[in-house]
Amino acid sequence: MQLLRPESVEAAAAALGNGSVALAGGTDLVPMLRDRLVSAETLVELKEVVPRGVEGTRIGAGTTLAELEVDPEIPAALREACALAASPQLRSMGTIGGNLLQATRCWYWRLDFPCFLHGGSRCHAREGAHREHAIFGNERCASAHPSDPAAALLALGARVRTSRRELGLEELYRLPTEDDRNVTALEPGELILELDVPRPEASVYLKAMDRARWAFPLVGVAAARFADGVRLALAGVAPIPWRLDSETDLDRATPLPGTAYKVELARPLIRRALHSVT
């Protein structure tokens, strides 16, 4: 395996594809390489290429979660989502760009079951063990999106600048389909460079997890108040970060037998989040 250290976005983009993958902090990628969930002959290090740091409303995709959680310029929802994610060690390596693109934690997927998301024909979690899984958008793949910051950024209405285009965070994510099992709309070789995060009047992120720290969200709720209203987004409830208009949207959830509790869990979190920003 070789490591490339390109010095321009163009060089990095050109080096990607064909058995090479982008490496940021490596906290998700390296374990997946070890477990052979990703195979790569070449790692393309993004350090020199992807901006790092905060400038006004813009966040470099190479900024670590540890840097974001203490930056007073950053809206509270994102700061709190970062602070409640992973562990201090992981946050000081893990970048926000990598966080948005981290792979699912579904245990079947991580153990390489030939499931729908891996290109197979069925979702093993649906009939199997799925207490950590989804209550929305879970018809084909019932995985729960693991990113706390993604839910916060979705509630904040963040926009993403890539090496090719600019798009809203909601457009970055897509539910997997028969024809395309990806959960992001990123094209091969496309890099996330920056995020633009509008300043809300108030925002908050609340997270329920299996222990006090260092666990993925069972349910995470982000709320952000803007002049034209409050935006809500949830982590851990669908294969991608999930927007809701209000608590009543939970009535349309399609939980599995083992995830019904997440609907119950989301209600008070949504109420508290709304209460806190209004």
Next chain:
Amino acid sequence: MARLIRTEKEVEGRYTEQWVVVEEDAAIDQWPAGPRETVGRPVPRVDGYERARGQALFTADVALPGMLHAAVLRSPYARARVRRLDLSRAREADWVLGAIGPDDCDALTLEPGFHGEPVAAVAVDSPGRAREALELIDVDWEELEPLLDPEEAVRRNELHEEPRRYERGDADAAFADADVVVEAEYRTQTVLHNPLETHQSVCRWEGDTLEVYISTQFIWGVRDDIAESLDLPPDRIRVICNFMGGGFGAKNGAHAQTFIAIALASQTGRPVRCALSRREENLATGNRNSTIQRLRAGARSDGTLVALEGEFVNAVGWKGWSGPTYGPMEMLYACENVRTLTYGAKLNLPPNAAFRAPGFVEGTFGLECLLDELAGRLELDPLELRARNHADRDLADDRPYSSKNLLECYRRAEPHWARRDAVRARSEGPWRRGVGLASQIWYGGGGPPSYAWVRIGSDGRATVITAMQDIGTGTRTAMAQIAAEELGLPLDRVRVSLGDSSRGPYASISAGSSTTPSMGPAVRAAAADAARQVIEIAAQRYHLEERLLTMQGGKVVSSDGGSWPLEEVTGLLEDAQILGKGARGPNPTGMRVLTFGIQVADVAVDVETGEVRVERIAAIHDVGRVINPLGAQSQVEGGIIQGVGHTLSEERLVDPASGIVLTQSLDAYKLPTIADVPEIVVELLDIPDEHLTNLGSKGLGEPPIVPTAAAIVNAIRDATGADVRSLPVSRDEMLRALREARERERAAAPA
């Protein structure tokens, strides 16, 4: 004279009768209760600096010249048959130096019965490439239907042993007569030991002697396992474990990795390391199996227990043993009529292994929750209910206890229990607070055979020599304290040499809370033997009567005023040394040696989100004399933290269709983090057991984890009225129990 005696030996609740030789030592009186010069005083670990500096060498650090690294091919299925196993590609590859299958090693099988069971193994000279070599093994698997449901196994009679039946008195009649009967079904989950150091061994042939470096709780057990399996003279096997990164019961024998390393070492003529990855550790090295407990208790309206009944299903796994889940029900209370029925279901799941008070942790959860449900029905104070049913004598075996101070533990629990009104009053918003308690009973008396030597050199320094192991509990420190106390030496003049079967006498297993009560008395006896010799020498040299002399403060002191530094006395011998020998005497005949205690937990529950925070646990235990209060405190803290994980977040999950283990990594299997740890208040009674050995000490490794789950769950009930009956108390279980409590309340409310 050597004395041959027949004695009862207990490890983790399993009793065997055996012959042991005890040295005819002049009876040594117990020290008076209370702290002494060194014993009973808080002492930091004697090996603390070595550990902190990374100088302590664990099995994981052993690197022998020419050493190869093994990788194990494990069954990807819960049940399968290997139609064809072909090692030829592996054997032909020049970079693969060893390849073995079931023909070469009994720890490998062609008919795996659980996900992760070893089938074949390879050895290569770079650790990075070992797994790669596994791809050169060609296997034709036939996947078979696994049996995973314990109740189904009971129906099909797929059991490890005949169902165990126990009855005393007449339970049916007593239930019929009872004023109140409560019943409930409790479930506990499968949890994993997860010691920091995974199972590992390095094996090397040195001529006709086999050297085994291993992370183990019992170097002599490893020796015996190997001798028996490979038909080798035990003395040609040297087992070494100097520092050890934890076991919690899962490392009591040689285990598959040792046999794999030996077979590969024999095949290649090179030393071989077989070290499990964290995921392999969490697949194949044992667990605390899940249980189903259907329990019933009958009482008179004054709270007197008249009948107890339990049906226990232990989901043992493919191998292992059916643990004493019934133990607390039969032993904890003075109830005349008790009936239990226990099944050990044989399933296509990874085998269980002893895990810190096996059976009793699970059984105490069920029984002690049921007792609180009974207290609720009787409107009796739970502490009062327990005191009222205190057993003055062991009813299971009809014997007196060697010592029991449980009522004193209850008394000491009162101030913690009395805080509950104040704790409840701190409830606010969705956060409800409450207090719960649970009693603890467990073994922990240790026993013979266990031997130690104490050597004193001309420099006036002593070394304790015994082939025991320190599994991380602070044994080295406790043994040094005991020897220092007996020899009247400052602690820094005593060293402990352990961890090598060829450098010291036979020593106890470090399991079943038996290390201190087994080894401590032997060490004291050895030190006393050495001290006696020093005094005899001094008496002759200085023309004094022996009875006037004692060893104190590094000196030989005469009661008529004179004193001589120890090194002056031993210096007479130049390079010769004094060697004292000591043996563990038998346990008191006709008595039950047990440990007792109680824990009181404060919890806060968010009744909307089901979040549970354990805020404080007070642990009061009666384990006889405490050698090192600091080490003891850390044992209690460790047990409680492990108990909090067991109660709230840990659970090994398998795919219900295939039996494949899903929670192999530490992000999926949720151990508690430091942020989950409550305030822990430790109170040890420190009352020597006057009948037990020359120390009066019992073990403490296991008692602290026994009542934790029940105390927390009882506190949850106190806070919220919800009956949690299944572990772990994850959000799903907590929200379910809260919903059920609300519905019950609604149904009970007048229309």
